Amino acid sequence: MTLxxxxxxxxxxxxxxxxxxxIRALNRADLILLPRKGSAKADLADLRREILAEVLENPATRIAEFDYPTRDAATADYRQRVEDWHDAIAARWVESIAAHPGATRVALLVWGDPSLYDSTLRIATRLNPRPDIEVIPGITSIQALTAAHAIPLNEIDGPVTITTGRQLRETGFPAGVDTCVVMLDGECSFQSLPPEGIQIWWAGYAGMRLQITDHGPLIDAGPRIIAARAEARAAHGWIMDIYLLRRRGQAQISS
Incomplete structure (x- = not known):
């Protein structure tokens, strides 16, 4: 039968x-895959468990926990490291599903939304035979960020670029836009930019109970954010954060 x-x-x-x-999709599932990412990120698995405890009403649904493979840092080529890592994750999915015979409807909880800077969809296509894939959209960290600061994502008629910390470090502020959102940044890459004329809106643990925020001119808020991020990571063992940068141009900077 098709998975x-x-x-x-x-x-x-x-x-x-x-x-x-x-909620309906989770309760239809025969099996729910729940990744564990090590003791430093045990909170992430606990949050998934809390969600399932609150919304799961089908007693027949089984939960399969599995250990997430780590990304090999020895390979020099970044893209190859990611490809190999995705292969390893897909193999863990296959092992977990095979350990539960008869499970033809499988669900996986994905942070944010599966379509935005998330590789779950790419990993799913590596399964052989390829499953019938259903995507249930979720609230993104971008939405949680703008909600936390009560700001619009874009200026009037203004384009927005969504990028990564690595891209910000390597190419600078994206050309042709006054607003960019930076995700997947573990190095506070805004430090690589000339701060003059740039505003930042930042959130750590956006939308969670642990949420912390800061905003203001980058030249002033940047050092505060670096310190707050380091303190939060030391306290909890992990942090997920996101920020929006807006520079002066034709667009008017929100305050």
């Missing part, structure tokens, strides 16, 4: 972020 795989966007781990569509 049906539901990739369920869960927002930032707040049960209130789940849609009714997501």
């Amino acid at each position: 049906h795989l539901s990739l369920v966007g869960i927002g930032s781990g707040n049960p209130d972020h789940l849609t009714r569509q997501a």
